[in-house]
Structures are given as C-alpha cells and as structure tokens.
Amino acid sequence: MIMEKQKPDSSREKILQAVRNAQQRTAAVSSLYDVEAVYFHPDNLLDVFVKEVEAVAGQCLVFSSMEAMLDHLAELAGRRGWDYLYTCDTELAGQATIRGIAAGNDPGRFENMQAAVTSCEALVARTGSVVMSSVPAAGRQVYAYTPVHIVIAREDQLVAYPEDALRLLQARYGNRLPSAMGFVTGPSRTADIEKTLVLGAHGPKELIIFVLKN
Numbered sequence: 001m002i003m004e005k006q007k008p009d010s011s012r013e014k015i016l017q018a019v020r021n022a023q024q025r026t027a028a029v030s031s032l033y034d035v036e037a038v039y040f041h042p043d044n045l046l047d048v049f050v051k052e053v054e055a056v057a058g059q060c061l062v063f064s065s066m067e068a069m070l071d072h073l074a075e076l077a078g079r080r081g082w083d084y085l086y087t088c089d090t091e092l093a094g095q096a097t098i099r100g101i102a103a104g105n106d107p108g109r110f111e112n113m114q115a116a117v118t119s120c121e122a123l124v125a126r127t128g129s130v131v132m133s134s135v136p137a138a139g140r141q142v143y144a145y146t147p148v149h150i151v152i153a154r155e156d157q158l159v160a161y162p163e164d165a166l167r168l169l170q171a172r173y174g175n176r177l178p179s180a181m182g183f184v185t186g187p188s189r190t191a192d193i194e195k196t197l198v199l200g201a202h203g204p205k206e207l208i209i210f211v212l213k214n
Helices: 012-030 045-056 066-080 090-098 162-173
Strands: 061-062 085-087 113-118 122-124 128-135 148-154 183-184 206-211
Touching: 045 061, 045 206, 061 066, 066 090, 066 113, 066 148, 066 206, 085 090, 122 162, 128 162, 162 183
Parallel strands: 061 206, 085 113, 113 148, 148 206
Antiparallel strands: 122 128, 128 183
C-alpha cells in the first residue's frame, strides 16, 4: 500500500518562521546599542532612587540622623491623626512611644491599622523599588495589607539594578531563600476598570520611604 506523504502543517511553520524572524530582528537591534549607555549605572544611587520613587507616586525622605528620622515619624503620625503605628520592630515602637505615639504589633490592631512601619532587604535605585521578604518579623502580611506603608532603610542598602538585589539576596541566604520576596515599586495600583489608574486597590495607597544617610 502506498502511503501518501503528509504535507507539513503550514500554520505551524508560519508561527515558527515568525519566531525566527523576531529573534533575528532582536539580535540585530540589540547589537546597535550599548546596554550601559541606555541603562546607565548611576553615580549617585541615592539621588536616582529619590527621583525614581517620586516618579511612581511614592515619597522618599532622607535624614542625616536616626533622631531626626524618628522625630519626623512622630510628627507625621500626629499630623495624620494616626493613633497607633503598627510595627514589629520593638526598638522603633519604644522610640515612638517616647515621642508620644503608640506603636507595636498588637494583633487586635492589625485589621484596622492606619499605617505600618517595616524594614526592607534592599533599595533599587534605577527602578525606585523596595525589596521586601518574609524574613523580617513583619513577615509578608504587613507590607501588603497596610493602607500606608512606611519603610525605614539605610543608604548602604542601595543597589543599582534589580539583578544586583537578587545577587545580594542569594549571597545573604544561599540556598535557603525566603519563602516570599517582592519588589515594591510605588503604591499599589490598577487600571483594570476603563484604564483609569487607581492607587491602593490591592495594597498600600501610600508608600513613604525614610532613608538614613551613611
């Protein structure tokens, strides 16, 4: 019996050819540009970070001393009418209490928290991102749930690119990476409904970052 030779699937071949063409175009275009010229390594990580945070509707304040930072935190809480700052940092809670602001991690206060203060793993200058993980005492819930997320960080936690942050986490934790890691870039946002941007739809409506200079 003579078997009829099957014709190649023309649709499949068209798709594969389109992929091959796209790969060739990508290779041709990428060879025209110097990556460092486009995604330059910033000379001043802190200045770039502040600019990028503000570009994504976040706030970044820089302080020269811990005392000045804590004083501003207390002033902000008083001005905004926050009667309780949720934080798992016992030292920070104590300093806030000294300044007349109730603070702590009372479970009964969790669902109705007005603002929360956390630390972070790193800051990414080129994207204005805060790198969070489940390792700190606050875990993964606080920074995703609070209406106002206040991050306290140090200038020496700044890295240039997201890949630098990933390498930092790999060096810090080795093969025991945190169960949850995330890059927080500005307040939570969505444009699902009629392409109208809404802040705070799936998480914090405000992101405020306090950076302590070295």
